[in-house]
């Protein structure tokens with residue numbers, strides 16, 4: 001997996017790094033919230049499944065407490081053992097990591113940040129899958145549902161704006177650029193960076209766009225527009241690799257609707273997660289719950305969008321996927337070898353939007369690249385189709401910046417790489 005040609009992956013080996021802070025503080029905080037949620041669920045579980053349900057909750061809380069202790073005391077990470085179809089993929093990496101350490105298993109403060117953080121969410125799911133009655137239990141569900149509910153005003157504002165935009169008929173560069181930026185900034189609403197603290201969209205998603213333009217450090221929206229215009233006479237397929245539920249998902253569905261309604265594309269494939277992931281990432285149940293909530297809304301416009309989008313699913317113009325690769329520890333340069341079926345599927349796309357920070361970290365291998373490293377080089381061979389990353393910076397990794405940009409911003413705002421205030425719209429042609 002590792003190559004000496006490439007910089008090291010980010011890791012908590014080094015105190016003072018954001019990886020160290022995440023693994024030492026933020027992940028235990030997130031896990032503690034999951035344990036509390038599990039414990040609170042035991043009464044409901046007893047109601048639904050009797051004593052077996054309550055015992056399931058106790059066993060899960062025990063599994064999670066052991067996981068938290070393992071992470072906090074830097075104990076060797078253990079193999080996953082729940083029989084899920086990706087179990088061997090995970091344990092193969094654990095064995096490989098152990099071999100590269102002369103037989104010493106990886107641990108939270110010695111393995112790569114990407115591996116450890118993904119491992120934590122996979123181990124949470126292992127505890128859930130080992131239960132008798134909790135297999136559909138999502139410890140983050142309440143937070144994700146609240147995230148949508150507390151963004152209601154922003155949803156209404158954005159739905160009115162989308163309605164006005166669609167009334168103007170064909171897309172132009174300005175309307176396209178605007179809907180891309182709205183989806184981009186929707187990525188601020190992420191419950192992992194906030195360690196589970198409510199982080200919904202409180203202000204208008206449209207009004208601040210002009211003010212936020214200078215915070216987009218790489219802006220390739222024109223290259224994406226030109227790609228779409230160059231194929232305007234043929235049916236185009238758009239893929240969106242989704243990130244967070246709640247307001248961000250709504251911005252992504254608005255983007256998908258805009259692209260379809262203006263005939264920039266003729267089909268949209270939406271990819272969500274196969275298990276609860278990084279607190280707020282969208283799962284199948286989050287996706288369909290969100291559409292149902294919109295359809296059932298008292299707000300007529302929200303309800304009409306919910307109905308329209310559910311029709312797109314029914315008539316096959318929108319297609320959803322939940323490939324297990326997206327919830328592994330692998331970066332995207334490994335997709336072709338680890339999940340050739342997914343890589344092949346993505347070669348049928350004409351344009352892939354990848355949302356959010358974790359997807360960006362996986363695009364560039366979560367490595368300690370120089371900030372001016374060319375984006376294509378950091379991709380390590382991942383290029384199934386033209387793609388564009390829409391990401392707010394919430395981890396200290398970024399590539400493709402002009403010389404000097406990082407120093408200038410660092411002087412102004414030392415937290416610039418992890419605060420979510422800055423963003424990139426980074427494109428790579430096939």
Ligand SMILES: O=P(O)(O)OC[C@@]1(O)O[C@H](CO)[C@@H](O)[C@@H]1O
Pocket residue numbers: 022026117187190191192193194243244278355356357358359361392394395
């Ligand atoms: O992918 P997202 O939702 O934009 O961000 C996920 C995230 O908040 O979680 C990790 C920090 O714990 C980082 O990868 C990133 O900051």
Ligand SMILES: [Mn+2]
Pocket residue numbers: 190192243244278280281356358
């Ligand atoms: Mn996320």
